[in-house]
Amino acid sequence: MTDLITPITMPKFGLAMTEGKITSWNIPSGAQVEAGQEIADIETTKITNGYESPASGTLRRQIATEGETLPVGALLGVLAEPAVSDADIDAFIAKFQADFSSDNAADTPADHAEPIMVSVGDLTLRVQEAGQGDATPVLFIHGFGGDLSNWMLNQNALSTDRRTVAFDLPGHGGSSKNVGDGTPAGFAATTAALLDKLGITSVHVVAHSLGGAIALELAKTCPQKVASLSLIAPAGLGQSINMDFIEGFISADRRKTLEPVLNYLVHDKTLISRKMVEDIIRFKRLDGALQGLQTIAKACFPNGRQAEDLRSVLASFAGPAQIIWGEADEVLSPNDAKNLPDTIPVTLLPQTGHMPQLEKAADVNAALIKLAK
Amino acid sequence: MQIAHDILLRSYRSMRTIRDFEERLHVEFATGEIPGFVHLYCGEEASAVGVCAHLSDTDTIASTHRGHGHCIAKGVGVEGMMAEIYGRKTGVCHGKGGSMHIADLSLGMLGANGIVGGGPPLICGAALSHKVLKDGGVAVAFYGDGASNEGTTLESLNLAMVWQLPAVFVCEDNGYGEATGASYACAGTQKARAAGFGMPYFDCDGTDFFAVHEAAGQAIAHARAGHGPVMLHVHLARWYGHFEGDAMTYRANGEVARERSEHDCLQNFRKHVTETSLLDLSALDDIDSNVKDEIEAAVKAAKNAPLPEPADLQADVYVSY
Structure with missing residues (x-):
């Protein structure tokens, strides 16, 4: 089922971006989006830019809230076809978040806090x-x-x-x-x-x-x-x-x-x-x-x-x-x-x-x- | 000029490969998995391909920071390029160059270049070598309208003319040096600049493969025949930002959309070959589908390829003659 689910993640703009703030969602949860459509505005220390959806589908979840600052690669939302069940999406999100937080923890050991x-x-x-x-x-x-x-x-x-x-x-x-x-x-x-x-x-x-x-x-x-x-x-x-x-x-x-x-x-x-x-x-x-x-x-x-x-x-x-x-x-x-x-x-x-x-x-x-x- | 059937097919394939390669990088770069910086060539494909259609492996080219298109047009494999951009050991430069330093000397590709205006001096050296060795080769520099204002470029135009080098200066004028309009930043005209050095000047619509092929053919023939350097001024448009993540606030509303709908070199190529019955569309559809698979495979392979190791650090640092 996970092949039908596309994670929307904090994009990297330019050379040095490590985190970004989602200033606004341009589409509501449940809306249909096309690949390349600007679905959110992301603000970094250098730039504010529209974030283009990497794929087409239905925006089933908005995980990140407006005003929230998240690292590059963090889950912002989930795209999937209507046929995918809510339970599958929940499972996908849970697995993504678990993998993402452990990856991040490995990158930043306490010694380098x-x-x-x-x-x-x-x-x-x-x-x-x-x-x-x-x-x-x-x-x-x-x-x-x-x-x-x-x-x-x-x-x-x-x-x-x-x-x-x-x-x-x-x-x-x-x-x-x-x-x-x-x-x-x-x-x-x-x-x-x-x-x-x-x-x-x-x-x-x-x-x-x-x-x-x-x-x-x-x-x-x-x-x-x-x-x-x-x-x-x-x-x-x-x-x-x-x-x-x-x-x-x-x-x-x-x-x-x-x-x-x-x-x-x-x-x-x-x-x-x-x-x-x-x-x-x-x-x-x-x-x-x-x-x-x-x-x-x-x-x-x-x-x-x-x-x-x-x-x-x-x-x-x-x-x-x-x-x-x-x-x-x-x-x-x-x-x-x-x-x-x-x-x-x-x-x-x-x-x-x-x-x-x-x-x-x-x-x-x-x-x-x-x-x- | 009549273009051979196989060159038409090969050129379309190159343009499609560049397009898909760059479109895919546009998505993959945003995930944060690719280190460094990438600059995409979408919209400009006909320029690299129309020029390189006249070149062989014994000719040399120097590219820019926006170099993926020139690499592909010169025959560098997409698998090795994709791995290079991902910083993997299997990349054409063993993962130590990245997007802005892709090079394959065996194909006469002297490299992408992080320095604006870095290519023109390099091809003066390469052209001098072609001239001295009498190998019949030409050297081609691609550079942008921004680089056309750099001293290195202007000095190279002069030197090539003074030495009567077999050099071709291809000014890819997309109208913007990063975020600054060429109409603001470039004094005079490229044509007048060439004339100032006594250099022959050609120009063409860089979104039309046939126009580029025609003009580049004449320009390159001039240089190859030993008549000295030429300037080829290619008018084109880039579809993405200067770099990935560029919000392009300096572009007019609808400007890029109009370029995409009216000046897509691939669509125009398809239209031209059907109208003139040069090619069968089904052959082009087959190419589209093959290229799609090739890019998919290249990304998969790159993601799974090993990274360079500390022991690789000092390899390829020194050249022995």
Whole structure:
């Protein structure tokens, strides 16, 4: 019977269409249609176009409703001759939908899920979740000028047996541009509120650079939320900071001026790709992005020094903690990891710059997994 | 010009094959199963077929982004083409070219081309080779009215003339460069442009196979005889959008419907051969039915064919001389 039934599916227009909205049905359910007849209007991000029926027959069902957005290939309706029974059509639809949803699930495993937007108070934060399981979740906090993609080589490695969350801090990536007072304490309060919103009571915190200071503030104000601290080239443990990086990052507005600034981040300069530079320039051109960075720099690094000393917070933190640092860090000095309590292991990575999680992802992941066990 | 019986039948078959191939892609592309981009040649069949009727495998052609018709007219098999468009290993380019890079050098088909105005320079090279090797071949570039404004095209017209190459520049003028009208975008006329280079100019109704065959015959004979390059200006209309999914908001109400009803090269061919008693309609009906089966089989085979594998990635990347 299925040979007599033709599925009407979301068409693909042009090169890059992945989904479309059905703006209107041009014919009612039960009407006779001819092959090539425009039976619906479909709107995409680029184009609104009539959808031509691929075959002749009676439009027995309209599955999609007007205004609904569906992926290419999704079932919009069913064509069949009047002789086909309703039961056969129902069976056809059920089978189509089951096959379609399993195909789609196979295409988009959880590891590659798109980031979602989460409201926290007045702010909207872009959040990338991965993994599931019973083990205590992991939270990633990026640094000044970064975003959740800083963890692209780490998040999946930690997501095999647990939920993991990376997010863009306010003023960064796809999150709201309002950075508040721009202090680590302010960001820590937002981070705590995000965890509450996601229903997470306790996390292993993995934090980089300025994110390290935020993690320490979080451990100070909400110690019950912090199961462990893995601090990668963290701020908050010393005074000095490479202001050429901070100021250059803020002022550079072209590839030529930004690229040398980004070179401070890594030991192997070839890791700074053209795309990375262009992505950052694009981000900085967003409304409010630059002001946000300026506010943070003023609050965290006034007069060319780090404002907050959080060594005592780390020393008195009750849970397990570790420090990971690149020996060739040109932004924050690995000397800041000296004279900490013996209970806090320090991993120093040779020939590694300020972003070990990118430059030595395997070493960093091994250390992170060890502490999160 | 009297056209041989077998050439008439073969030409009709080519035009019908192009039509059905493209009509089928119009439906299949919408399902989302075909990767990339396709541009359909429906309505323009008589141009490719009328020109290629004068060519053999030792002649070369370069095509456009709208290349399926030129491929079929030059003799590329539909099964290999369909598989190529589906990105399958059994495709003529092993699934790594797709719609805009179908090529078969063994047939003198230098390839469809994603670059507007990319074909004319290629055929200058091919024509130079025909001239130097004295193999009697000609090289033909199909290009659109949009490409006629590209520097590569104008430079090629000049170079071909300077070197007196056996080159044929076939300007397929469907009136639109993507969504921009030729009446707006093309300064002067194609005829005056050819004259500017001192190049002989022919033109014809591209929806009439017999008109194209006649004009192309003269143009190609001129080039083949060693008298230098020529321009053949073919006036035609495309029935579908610039690309599949194009809403064609730039076309007048009823414009395409009128083209389909009044200037269908297949219908006009059938009418002409019956009026002049050249062919029996039943022979054409047989072709229609055979082509339908052939396209159906090509789509089935393409859908079931294997995809290229990672190991195939580096095959055919380098040519050794």
